[in-house]
């Protein structure tokens with residue numbers, strides 16, 4: 001558990017005075033959770049990441065890991081406690097003259113762990129990230145996603161409780177990003193980690209994160225459980241999470257549809273729709289009412305997530321929804337018409 005309390009960070013301004021980069025940040029990262037910190041470039045994300053990884057000290061406020069304030073340690077105690085936090089750097093942070101296995105071994109060698117133990121631990125870590133067959137490859141012989149997995153294994157070498165990733169998936173294609181995020185989710189469960197995922201890509205966090213904090217100009221402007229943000233019509237983050245779906249819709253596997261209930265919609269429509277469409281049906285919002293004895297009426301906003309990229313089958317998706325009893329409008333179409 002990480003608790004960030006009243007955290008401020010200022011840097012000296014070149015012309016004199018101070019520039020406040022982080023202002024009164026309060027955030028709790030629960031055990032075994034994935035917390036995403038999102039925000040535009042320049043918002044202060046990397047500064048927060050440097051404070052959490054104990055590379056820099058806050059101007060005021062505290063960072064508690066399992067109840068212990070680590071933010072003001074120095075010297076040997078800092079070096080010791082820093083092991084609680086594993087950081088995934090950008091892929092370029094791998095040493096190019098060392099193999100995957102040798103890169104993973106670095107933190108262990110630095111600590112003076114005996115050779116046989118290093119060998120054993122590195123083998124475990126390679127296995128955990130699925131790179132056993134690439135142990136002797138150099139970074140130049142690995143794909144972007146594989147390099148990132150080496151970085152993750154190295155960050156886990158010293159059994160941290162917290163895994164911190166600052167833009168680790170930026171620059172990877174969406175599919176590789178998804179693979180890395182599912183790996184992180186699995187590792188969280190396997191090693192009981194709290195994961196802090198810092199990113200400017202909303203798309204990356206939609207599925208992986210349990211909790212999101214949005215920062216803007218050094219302040220947290222919104223935070224909450226992903227499910228709460230998504231279902232709150234006033235949440236700006238919730239809107240961004242959905243509208244990214246919409247923007248990508250035609251070339252992607254996602255459609256956002258507003259379904260209007262007809263009289264004959266069966267109660268198990270989610271299952272029926274999901275089977276007929278071959279898509280996961282996520283209910284993003286709904287208002288449904290019993291009107292007298294006439295039946296149930298209302299609207300629901302659903303995210304349809306298809307197993308394969310969608311082509312021109314939108315009309316047939318609509319047909320199938322109509323057959324279930326819905327009148328379906330697709331948000332992306334509506335937006336196109338509006339634009």
Ligand SMILES: Nc1ncnc2c1ncn2[C@@H]1O[C@H](COP(=O)(O)OP(=O)(O)O)[C@@H](O)[C@H]1O
Pocket residue numbers: 011012019021039040041042043044045046047048
């Ligand atoms: N060492 C520093 N000295 C002065 N200003 C800094 C320093 N580090 C970051 N900043 C400023 O803090 C702001 C936030 O930067 P950063 O944390 O890197 O944002 P992000 O990672 O969200 O893009 C920027 O305006 C940046 O110029």
Ligand SMILES: [Mg+2]
Pocket residue numbers: 045046047167
């Ligand atoms: Mg940054």
